[in-house]
Every structure is written in structure tokens, then in C-alpha cells.
Amino acid sequence: MTTQTTMRDTLLQALQFRHAAKRFDPERRIADADFDAILEAGRLSPSSFGQEHWRFLVVQDPTLRDKLKAHAWGAQGQLPTASHFVLILARTASEMRFDSGYIDHHLREVEQLPPEVVERKRGMIGSFQAKDFKLLDDERAMWDWAAKQCYIALANMMTAAALLGIDSCPMEGFEPEPMNALLKEHMGIDTARARLAVMVAFGYRAQPQGPKRRQRRDDVVQWF
């Protein structure tokens, strides 16, 4: 374990290193152990009630990547050059509502809760979904809620990569309907249960990166 100061420096260096790589060096492949750690960063991410609203599809087949390219204008440079290309899917309302089979499986098999705790937690999730944000009234609200959790996994995968000296690029530039149709037809995804939320590519940058531009700390942080 490094000291606290070293860890802060390492972290800040990684955050400064990370940039949205538009194109990767097609000759460089991420080592399996490193990509494993990136996937773990996604899998171990927090999510609302710990219900893992995501699925990760790693697309390495060049023919399939080429098909994605037709409907992903934001990934034109990344799809042909990335060492690893990941589609992050969010589970739909039918999967994520408190009384679904997926939630039941998660509470019993994954979380291994005793029966009375299963019912209590299911009730809490149902109450959350029915109240405050009125998620149950609205498939779209359920979807956006699940998609938000996917952005947590997205962030952790990119930060994990940066800590390992690996570049990444998050991409929202795709046409949802044709992309989901493609997932169904060519990848066998049941799009009634999970749909594309966001894409992320990993690899090694093809070009050096300019300075990072952000607002000053005082323009984004206020203390009370």
C-alpha cells in the first residue's frame, strides 16, 4: 500500500492523464489482467439498492464493430482502433421494477438475503420506485434511472483504466432505435430487457493530448 500522499498524487495524475481519445493506436492491445481489472471496476460499482442495473457487452469482432459504426456517429475513430470496445446496457423497467423476476433473483441468489429480509428490501425498493420520482408510473423514468446507474460503472471503468495508464473514450453519439435493433438481430440481446445506454472504448492514445480545460474550483464548488 502506498502512502496517502503518493496515492493522492497518483490519483490526480491519473485524472489529468485521462482524456477522451478519439482514436487509438491499433497496434497496441490491453493486457488481459488490465482489462480484467477494468471490468471489475464496472462490476463492483455501486448502484441504487445495489441492484446492478447494467450489462457489459465487449465487442471485439471486426465485422460486428463495422455494423455498429453505421449507427454510432460518435464512435467512428474509436470502433476500428480500440483495443476493447464496450456497450453498456441498462436494464429496462420490466427488469428493474421491484416485483420483477430479476429483482427476486438478485435478492435471493446474488445478495443471499434471508426470506424476511428479501421481503423488506423488496418493499423498500417498491416504495422508492412508487414515491419521490414516480418511477413506476413511467417506463421512461425507470429507464433513465437505470441508465444513470450505468454512468457510475462507466466512470469507474474509465478511472480504473487511467490508473493503469490506459486510455478510454465515453460515447453517447448513437441512434438508439437502429442500434437496439442491431443488438437484437446480430447479438441476440433481448431488448425488451436491456437497451444500450452508453458506449466506451479502451486502448492507447494515437496522438498526444492537449491541456485539460475545466472551470476554476470556485466556479463549480460552493461551501455552506
Added chain:
Amino acid sequence: MTTQTTMRDTLLQALQFRHAAKRFDPERRIADADFDAILEAGRLSPSSFGQEHWRFLVVQDPTLRDKLKAHAWGAQGQLPTASHFVLILARTASEMRFDSGYIDHHLREVEQLPPEVVERKRGMIGSFQAKDFKLLDDERAMWDWAAKQCYIALANMMTAAALLGIDSCPMEGFEPEPMNALLKEHMGIDTARARLAVMVAFGYRAQPQGPKRRQRRDDVVQWF
């Protein structure tokens, strides 16, 4: 700089260490240098077009925390005990649309782009907002898009904390209307421009944590 293997181990330990702390040790305060690094992890996070859709409000005043408690059922244990409590606000449609004053300021002053590049990037953002996700038709879609970016900052702040041995808890359990009214009345926030997306508390866990439960890798990751 640590070796690649050490960094992978450190990262995976941090991911395993992180859990949603329901209650913190009220006697332990996060060192300023550590909390600075956590804020930097938020500030330096990626976002769509790099437009920093977020604002961070650090609420330390006990009276104000008490007021928040009335409308944040999900933060009952965290509000009184957290070393640092952060409200993450997402900028609204009026701020984030391609032709807003905020975007203009960001392109010119923050990103310091030359005039012709300002116009080109503004056009790209406008095209993205008009197309694919039809964001411009719909204030709610704009809001959800901005809120998703906030979850990237949220994740990075929690992972930064975990790397520094600091606990955290993300919280969505609040009543949006009264909370935003409170932000306006007691914190002077212009809620036409930014509204509460998610909350996150930082500190040191009051109790040991049970085992982390997640689906098996093969149940969330598929290769193509």
C-alpha cells in the same frame, strides 16, 4: 509511480473496500488535502462535450443539514454523521442547450477555443441535442442527460475516496420539489439553472461492513 501489478491490486482493494456507509464515525474528519483530492476527482471528470453539467454544494452547517434531513429520507444516518456532505446539482435545459450563455462562456472562457472553433463546437452540440435523443424538444430529456453526467462525477468522487481509505454513500432518496425549494430559499441557488441530481456523503464508517454481493462476471459480461 507504483508498478502495474501493485496498481491493479490497490485498485481492486479500493473497489472491494467501498461500500455504502449508512452511518459515519462523527468524531473523524477527513483531512483537507484528502477532501481536496475528492473534489478534484469530481471537477476533472469527463462529461458530454466536456461541458461540466454539474455543480457541487458542500454542506457542513449543522442547521442546514438538519433542514435537508426533513426531505431526504435516504440520508437520515449520513446527514448528522458525515465528515463532508455534498449535493450534486445538474444544470437545467436552459443552461445546457447549445445556444445558452453558459455554453458560450464555457467554449470561450473555459475551453479558450478560437472563434471559428467555438462556432463549430456549438454547432456539434446543437446537432447532438437536436438529433438522436431529441433533447431540445424536451426539458426533461435535457435534465436527465445532464444528471447522467453528474453520476460520472459522483462515481469518481467515491472511487477517489475509496483509494484514500475514505468511506462514502451515494443517495437518491430525497423529495425533489421540497429539496429544490430549500436550495433556493436557504442556499440562494437559482433552481431555474441547476437542480439537485444526487447526494453523496463522505467520512469514516461507524461499523464494519459485510461481504460485497455481486453477480458473477459471466452474468453481467458477454464477449462478441
